[in-house]
Amino acid sequence: MDFALHxxxxxxLFPFAGFSVIILTGKKNLGVKAAVxxxxxxxxxxxxxxxxxxxxxxxxxxxPEHFEPYVHNMFWARLAxxxxxxxxxxxxxxxxxxxxxxxxxxxIHLYSVGYMEKDPRFTRFFAYLQLFCCxxxxxxxxxxxxxxxxxxxxxxxxxxxxxxxxxxxPSAAKAAKKAFLVTRTGDCGLALGIFLLFAxxxxxxxxxxxxxxxxxxxxxxxxxxxxPFSFATLKxxxxxxxxxxxxxxxxxxxxxxxxxxxxxxxxxxAQFPLHVWLPDAMEGPTPVSxxxxxxxMVAAGVYLVARSYPLFTTGGHEIGVALQxxxxxxxxxxxxxxxIAVAQNDIKRVLAYSxxxxxxxxxxxxxxxxxxxxxxxxxTHAVFKALxxxxxxxxxxxxxxGHHAGHPxxxxxxxxxxxxxxxxxxxMGGLAKYMPVTCWTYWAGMLALSGIPPLAGFWSKDEILADxxxxxxxxxxxxxxxxxxxxxxxxxxxFMVFHGELRAxxxxxxxxxxxxxxxxxxLAVGAIxxxxxxxxWANVFHHYVHYGEHRLPANYxxxxxxxxxxAAGILLARNLYGVTPLKxxxxxxxxxxxxxxxxxxxxxxxxxxxxxxxxxxxLLRLTRCCYRFDQKAVDGxxxxxxxxxxxVSRISAFLDKWVVDGIVNLIGIVTRxxxxxxxxxxxxxxxxxxxxxxxxxxxxxxxxMMSG
Amino acid sequence: MEAIGLxxxxxxxxxxxxxxxxxxxxxxxxxxVLMSIELMLNAVNINMVAFSRFCAPxxxxxxxxxxxVITVAAAEAAVGLxxxxxxxxxxxxxxxxxxxxxxx
Numbered sequence: 001m002d003f004a005l006h007x008x009x010x011x012x013l014f015p016f017a018g019f020s021v022i023i024l025t026g027k028k029n030l031g032v033k034a035a036v037x038x039x040x041x042x043x044x045x046x047x048x049x050x051x052x053x054x055x056x057x058x059x060x061x062x063x064p065e066h067f068e069p070y071v072h073n074m075f076w077a078r079l080a081x082x083x084x085x086x087x088x089x090x091x092x093x094x095x096x097x098x099x100x101x102x103x104x105x106x107x108i109h110l111y112s113v114g115y116m117e118k119d120p121r122f123t124r125f126f127a128y129l130q131l132f133c134c135x136x137x138x139x140x141x142x143x144x145x146x147x148x149x150x151x152x153x154x155x156x157x158x159x160x161x162x163x164x165x166x167x168x169x170p171s172a173a174k175a176a177k178k179a180f181l182v183t184r185t186g187d188c189g190l191a192l193g194i195f196l197l198f199a200x201x202x203x204x205x206x207x208x209x210x211x212x213x214x215x216x217x218x219x220x221x222x223x224x225x226x227x228p229f230s231f232a233t234l235k236x237x238x239x240x241x242x243x244x245x246x247x248x249x250x251x252x253x254x255x256x257x258x259x260x261x262x263x264x265x266x267x268x269x270a271q272f273p274l275h276v277w278l279p280d281a282m283e284g285p286t287p288v289s290x291x292x293x294x295x296x297m298v299a300a301g302v303y304l305v306a307r308s309y310p311l312f313t314t315g316g317h318e319i320g321v322a323l324q325x326x327x328x329x330x331x332x333x334x335x336x337x338x339x340i341a342v343a344q345n346d347i348k349r350v351l352a353y354s355x356x357x358x359x360x361x362x363x364x365x366x367x368x369x370x371x372x373x374x375x376x377x378x379x380t381h382a383v384f385k386a387l388x389x390x391x392x393x394x395x396x397x398x399x400x401x402g403h404h405a406g407h408p409x410x411x412x413x414x415x416x417x418x419x420x421x422x423x424x425x426x427x428m429g430g431l432a433k434y435m436p437v438t439c440w441t442y443w444a445g446m447l448a449l450s451g452i453p454p455l456a457g458f459w460s461k462d463e464i465l466a467d468x469x470x471x472x473x474x475x476x477x478x479x480x481x482x483x484x485x486x487x488x489x490x491x492x493x494x495f496m497v498f499h500g501e502l503r504a505x506x507x508x509x510x511x512x513x514x515x516x517x518x519x520x521x522x523l524a525v526g527a528i529x530x531x532x533x534x535x536x537w538a539n540v541f542h543h544y545v546h547y548g549e550h551r552l553p554a555n556y557x558x559x560x561x562x563x564x565x566x567a568a569g570i571l572l573a574r575n576l577y578g579v580t581p582l583k584x585x586x587x588x589x590x591x592x593x594x595x596x597x598x599x600x601x602x603x604x605x606x607x608x609x610x611x612x613x614x615x616x617x618x619l620l621r622l623t624r625c626c627y628r629f630d631q632k633a634v635d636g637x638x639x640x641x642x643x644x645x646x647x648v649s650r651i652s653a654f655l656d657k658w659v660v661d662g663i664v665n666l667i668g669i670v671t672r673x674x675x676x677x678x679x680x681x682x683x684x685x686x687x688x689x690x691x692x693x694x695x696x697x698x699x700x701x702x703x704x705m706m707s708g
Numbered sequence: 709m710e711a712i713g714l715x716x717x718x719x720x721x722x723x724x725x726x727x728x729x730x731x732x733x734x735x736x737x738x739x740x741v742l743m744s745i746e747l748m749l750n751a752v753n754i755n756m757v758a759f760s761r762f763c764a765p766x767x768x769x770x771x772x773x774x775x776x777v778i779t780v781a782a783a784e785a786a787v788g789l790x791x792x793x794x795x796x797x798x799x800x801x802x803x804x805x806x807x808x809x810x811x812x
Contacts, residue, residue: 684808687741691733 008090011048011098012137014041019130022123034123035113038130042109045137046102053095057544089143089206092545096375097140097303100382104295105133107519111390112287114515115397119285125165129291132158136296140303144204145194148304152190152268155297156183162292163284175280182277186267190304193260197311199244200253210310216250226251229321251314258311258322261304262329269301269359272333276607278356282348286393289348294355294389295382302362302378309371309547319369319471327367327468331478334360336605338485342492342590343601346423347392350493354449355385357482361464364479370467371547376534377460379541380448383530384457387445387523394438394512394520395431395497396422402434402509420504427504428497429581434509437517439498441524446494448527450487451566456531462562463534466555476558480565487569492577492590500581717758724751738792738802742785749781 018041022034030037077084109129116125135154142148157180164176198204201212216226226248227233233252236243243249265271270278281293292298305312305326312322319327334357341353358381365374399422421427432439448457461483468476502509511517534541536554576589591598600606728751731744753774760770796802799809 679812682810682812684811685804686807687733687735687804694729 008048008052008141009088011045011052011102012134012141014045014048015130015133015137017041019127019134022127022130025123030123032113034126035109038126039106039109041130042102042106042133045133046106049095049098049102052090053099056090056092056095084146084204085144086147087143088141088147090141093303093306093375094140096379096545097299098137100299100379101133101136101140101296104382104386104523105129105291107522108287108291108295108386108390111290111393111516111519112285114513115287115393116285117513121165125162125285128158128161128165129287132162132292132297136300139300143206145197145206145209146204148307149187149190149194152187152264152300152304155292155300156180156187156268159183159281159292159297162288163281165284165288169283171280172283175277175283179277179281182274183267186264186274188264189260189262189267190264193257193264196244196253196257196260200250200257206307213250213254213310213314216247216254216314228252229255254311254314255320255322258308258314259325261308261311262322262326265301265304265363266329267301268304269298269363270333270356271301271329271360271363272336273607275333275337275356276604276611279349279352279604282346282352286348286389286396289352290386290389290393293352294385298355298359299362299378299382302359302366302374305363305366306371306375306378309366312366313369313547319367323367323369324472325367326363327472327475330360330363330365330367331468331475331482332360333357334364334482335478335485338482338489340601340604341489342485343594343598344489345425345588345602346421347395347425347428347493347497348389348423350425350489351385351388351392354388354486354490357486358385358449361461361479361482364468364475365464368464368467368471368475370464372534372539372542372545373460373463373467375545376541377464380456380460380527380530383523384445384448384455384527387441387520387527388449390516390520390523391438391442391445394435394516395428395442395509397512397516398431398435398438398509399423399428399504399507403504403507425493425496427507429500429503430498431502431509432498434502435511437511437520441520442498443494444524444527446490448531450490450570451483451562452570453563454528454531456527456529458562458566459531459534459536462559463536465562466536466552466558469555469558470552480561483562484565484569487566488573491570491573495573495577495581499578501583503583714758714762717754717762721751721755721758724748724754736803736805738795738804741804742788742792745788746781746785749777753777 015038018038021037022030075083075085109126112125112129116122119125132155135151135158137151139148139151139155142151160176160180163179164173167173167176194204197209201209203209227236229252233249237249237252244253267274278293278298282289284292312320312326314320314322337353337357337360341350341357344350344353358377362374362377362381365377403420403422444455448455451458451461453459465476465479465483468479533539536552536559588598594601603609725748728744728746728748731747732741735741735744756770756774756777758770760768764770792802795807799807801807
């Protein structure tokens with residue numbers, strides 16, 4: 001097993017090799033061979049990850065020596081005070097993430113073979129997927145903030161490339177840009193947090209930073225009084241920045257750094273207020289949505305908070321400012337996204353908002369000292385959300401092909417007044433009889449997400465709610481409300497899509513190929529069974545991944561409430577959508593009941609419009625001002641200076657033409673004029689010439705006579 | 709009245725020379741110009757004979773030189789006439805003021 005640990009640095013390099021091979025084979029289109037390469041490479045990484053995980057199973061809660069083989073690789077650069085080293089670490093949290101990324105990633109690669117079959121850029125898709133896996137694995141394996149940030153940026157880049165994969169669609173290109181810019185905003189916070197930590201501790205290694213944080217939290221043994229987390233301290237620090245290195249600002253600096261790092265997580269994990277990019281990201285192909293925006297990349301934010309937990313828990317077992325912020329943002333996000341999901345008609349958008357909501361749950365869990373709960377929910381959510389997304393991809397695939405196969409030349413737009421949208425749930429219905437496997441796996445995912453025991457989602461969500469109930473009832477209430485809404489909208493989706501009768505005309509859906517079905521089956525098994533690792537009575541998972549907190553005893557009140565809430569949600573959905581299934585063209589029954597609230601929810605609480613008004617329009621106005629300034633002022637100055645050149649050249653031209661050339665011409669003119677004058681003596685008459693000679697002779701004689 | 713002395717002959721010679729010169733310069737007809745040239749030459753002859761008679765009577769230098777001049781004048785008149793004939797043949801004119809091919 002040690003072999004795996006010592007060579008774990010290979011784990012991100014396998015998919016990078018896959019990426020390089022696929023990209024560097026030039027014009028020759030590899031086709032399915034690219035998929036085989038990708039599957040093989042990621043398979044190797046998966047095998048190595050499993051071996052690493054097996055190696056860590058011996059970790060005992062009382063054994064502080066969790067397996068962390070640092071390899072201080074690459075002494076990378078020499079800074080003024082110390083050499084900068086980077087390396088990787090393997091502990092139980094890392095192993096959880098490794099397994100999630102490689103195994104689910106592998107299944108999604110397999111699924112993509114079927115889904116992207118007819119796409120002209122098939123090979124490039126796999127190259128991007130491989131690059132993404134490399135970056136994500138690098139992020140997860142890092143033992144210092146710098147490499148983590150590098151992986152963080154890498155997944156951001158791949159997210160942009162993959163969302164905008166069908167870049168011919170302007171909506172996809174816009175969505176990719178939006179995703180990148182919004183997550184970048186968060187990344188600024190993360191970068192600032194890392195800088196602040198480096199200024200304080202002079203190291204980027206997790207071990208060094210966390211040790212300093214925990215030491216500073218207790219005031220170095222109560223010797224140094226800690227400055228409180230307030231504006232006064234901030235003003236003092238801005239006034240004299242050297243105070244950053246002083247011990248009395250430890251609490252302030254670490255809390256501020258934790259908040260900045262959380263801001264990065266807010267961007268990447270689509271929490272309120274930076275959640276606006278995730279629903280638009282559904283423009284990308286469905287495997288991308290499954291991998292990046294459900295299972296792995298958005299979980300990177302949760303992973304970051306979990307990894308940086310020592311910074312958040314500098315208050316010991318009481319909840320400090322940082323954790324409270326995390327919990328409340330998580331709760332608000334969970335609730336808000338769940339309300340929006342209720343009013344969406346696109347199958348993928350419902351799942352997108354569901355993802356945002358569940359990520360809020362994870363943050364909620366982490367914020368209530370539920371380290372294990374949050375990470376456990378991350379793992380189970382990755383499985384069933386990937387399952388749901390892949391299932392929705394299967395549905396979309398079936399609807400699209402069924403529509404084209406039925407009537408290849410039919411003009412849907414002419415008949416129905418708008419183009420056929422294979423993702424619109426109002427067109428679906430009764431797909432259970434056309435796609436049985438997709439249906440039962442989707443049921444498994446839906447029940448898991450709604451939190452029905454004994455499926456996976458119940459155990460993880462309940463653990464979070466139990467931790468929340470113990471710490472902060474307000475947060476728990478929002479979480480419970482979100483859980484109710486989750487069950488409701490998932491029930492709504494189930495009944496609209498799979499039951500009743502097919503609402504789209506001229507559509508003959510069919511089941512998807514084996515490459516798409518088998519991942520669904522495998523993930524369904526995981527969705528059903530994975531939760532049993534973390535039941536409150538035999539919490540194997542807690543033994544594996546924990547932060548030293550003690551397990552709470554099973555809280556039967558909360559558990560019962562969770563079950564009742566979930567069941568109530570599904571029953572309400574059945575009443576509205578299941579008993580009398582929607583007919584084609586019929587309005588949503590909830591729309592009538594909610595009235596104006598429906599429009600508010602369907603338009604996503606008007607967040608996009610708000611951001612457009614507050615941020616984008618002013619920025620664009622500033623841009624136009626700068627453009628005008630550049631055109632008029634800057635270019636005007638340049639042109640004005642150029643004017644001088646023109647004036648000088650005109651003067652010079654005048655002088656050259658009239659003065660210099662004039663002199664030359666004058667010589668010619670004088671010559672010609674004198675010639676004209678002198679030619680008059682040549683009158684051709686010999687007698688005149690003779691007279692002149694005689695006259696000259698006379699002059700000579702006279703002069704001789706006068707002088708001599 | 710005084711006896712006819714040297715001065716009278718010199719004045720005569722000068723006047724004849726002047727007339728000849730005027731004729732050369734101002735006559736249009738080529739033959740007229742040639743005649744004027746002869747007149748000038750003859751004036752010079754008179755001058756030389758006068759000087760020989762009055763300044764060195766025992767030597768005949770002046771007279772001999774005059775014979776030379778007369779000979780040369782005859783030859784030169786022949787050449788002149790040949791030129792005039794050539795001029796007439798080519799240009800059909802013998803008025804000097806019309807022969808101005810070398811005019812600018």
